[in-house]
Amino acid sequence: MPHDLDPDHLQKVTAEMIEAITSPAFVEAMRKMKAAPADQKLSEGARLLNPDTLRKAGVPLPDGMRITSRYFEPGSEAIDVNAHGAFLATDPANPLRLAAEAGVCACGGAATVCGGAGN
Amino acid sequence: MYPGLDFDREELAAVMRQTYDELIAFVATPAFVALHDHMMALDPKDRPGFVTSVVMNRDELSKWDIVVPDGILIQTSAFGDRRPTLFAVKKFLPRKYHVVWENLNWTFDNDREKLNVPRSLDKAWRPPLPVELQNRLMANGEDLQAVPAAYGVSPDRFAPAQPVGFVDSGS
Numbered sequence: 090m091p092h093d094l095d096p097d098h099l100q101k102v103t104a105e106m107i108e109a110i111t112s113p114a115f116v117e118a119m120r121k122m123k124a125a126p127a128d129q130k131l132s133e134g135a136r137l138l139n140p141d142t143l144r145k146a147g148v149p150l151p152d153g154m155r156i157t158s159r160y161f162e163p164g165s166e167a168i169d170v171n172a173h174g175a176f177l178a179t180d181p182a183n184p185l186r187l188a189a190e191a192g193v194c195a196c197g198g199a200a201t202v203c204g205g206a207g208n
Numbered sequence: 209m210y211p212g213l214d215f216d217r218e219e220l221a222a223v224m225r226q227t228y229d230e231l232i233a234f235v236a237t238p239a240f241v242a243l244h245d246h247m248m249a250l251d252p253k254d255r256p257g258f259v260t261s262v263v264m265n266r267d268e269l270s271k272w273d274i275v276v277p278d279g280i281l282i283q284t285s286a287f288g289d290r291r292p293t294l295f296a297v298k299k300f301l302p303r304k305y306h307v308v309w310e311n312l313n314w315t316f317d318n319d320r321e322k323l324n325v326p327r328s329l330d331k332a333w334r335p336p337l338p339v340e341l342q343n344r345l346m347a348n349g350e351d352l353q354a355v356p357a358a359y360g361v362s363p364d365r366f367a368p369a370q371p372v373g374f375v376d377s378g379s
Contacts, residue, residue, distance in 0.1 A: 094244060096236045099314075103228040110309065111221045116210050119308050131288070135333040155327065158288030160336040160361050161296070194287065196315055201248070204228065205296070205313045 093202040103204045105151040110195055110206050114146035131158055138195075159194035159207055213307065220305060227299050227312045234280055235297055235314050239273040244316070247294075252319045256343035259284065259294050284343075285315070286336035286361075290352040291325040292318035293342075318346055326353070335360025 092098075109115060118137040125133040138156045196205040209216045234240060247258050262268040263282060269275075276282060281298045298313035300306075326332070334357045337345075341359060345352055 092241070094236050094241050096232055099228075099232045099236065103225075103232070107221050107224045107228070111217045111224065113210060113217065116213075116217075116220075116308050120212075123307065131333045131335065135329040139329060140327075155287075155289060155291075155325075155332065157332040158334065158336055159285055160287075160339070161283050161285045161298075162339045194313075194315075201317045201319065203315050203317070205315050206224075206309050207298075207311050207313065 099202075099204065102151075105149075106154075106195070106204050106206065109148055109150050109154065112148045115143060115148045118143065118146075134158060154195060155203075156195045161207075210308075215304065220308070223301060223305065224309075224312060227301060230277070231280065231297055231299055231312060231314055234277055237274075243269075243272045243274060247316075252292075253347050253349050255294055255318055256346045260343070263295050284339045286339050286342045288334040288336050288360075289325050289327070289332045290334070290337065290342075290355070292346055292352055294318050335362070337361070 110119075122130065122134050122137045134156075140150055140154070140156060143156075144150055194205045194207040196203040210220075235244075243263070247255055247263070250258055262272075264284065266276065279299055281300075282295055283298055284295050285293060287293060294316045296313045296315045298311050300311045301309060331353075336342075337352065337355060337359055338361055341355075342352065345355065
């Protein structure tokens with residue numbers, strides 16, 4: 090059994106993840122879920138991102154993949170992200186804090202380490 | 209192209225591959241692996257405290273010879289399915305793709321009991337517990353699944369995330 094952080098293992102897990110979460114049916118479901126009002130996101134997530142529904146739509150979900158609601162604690166870094174996804178340092182004396190983020194996470198992988206994607 | 213979007217699957221997959229590779233390059237470094245192995249050798253009740261005092265503290269990380277690359281975040285989080293999670297190493301995708309996916313991450317969970325974490329829709333889509341509550345429960349060896357859904361974070365949290373403040377980068 091490979092170490093949880095074996096690079097070859099992580100590459101394999103993420104290749105399967107990418108195949109699933111870029112599939113057109115998954116992308117369309119995500120767009121619809123993101124467009125839902127905040128107070129309906131959980132119910133819409135459960136409806137649109139139901140693994141059985143996604144599989145029937147042709148999404149190759151890896152065995153063991155989980156799709157759930159997720160909440161990130163606010164970051165405490167002095168950062169922003171530019172149009173290219175790069176983080177920009179800001180004035181440490183006036184740090185920019187990210188708001189709490191919550192949305193959906195799709196995770197697949199080993200028992201205690203999993204590759205995820207979220208919004 | 210995906211319908212209604214200005215990018216296609218090949219483009220999205222390529223940027224995801226690059227982003228995952230950057231995350232893998234970090235979490236697979238000998239220094240990070242040593243930290244991870246040390247954490248997982250601790251009693252599961254002691255791991256949340258280790259995350260708070262060491263993993264979330266860049267000064268402490270530097271004592272492990274860990275330098276977090278620019279653009280990579282280490283954050284705590286909680287899931288609707290209540291899996292016992294400790295922290296995540298995360299990187300945002302470029303904004304162009306946020307209409308679909310905003311970030312990729314590696315998530316580190318507390319123990320292998322997540323095999324028993326429910327997969328039913330009514331459980332998977334509960335409001336996640338506040339991280340502080342989740343960590344206290346884990347530190348006390350409590351069952352996260354037993355906490356009523358009413359203790360979850362407010363649905364208001366699921367509004368689009370906005371930076372608290374704005375700094376014009378000029379780029």
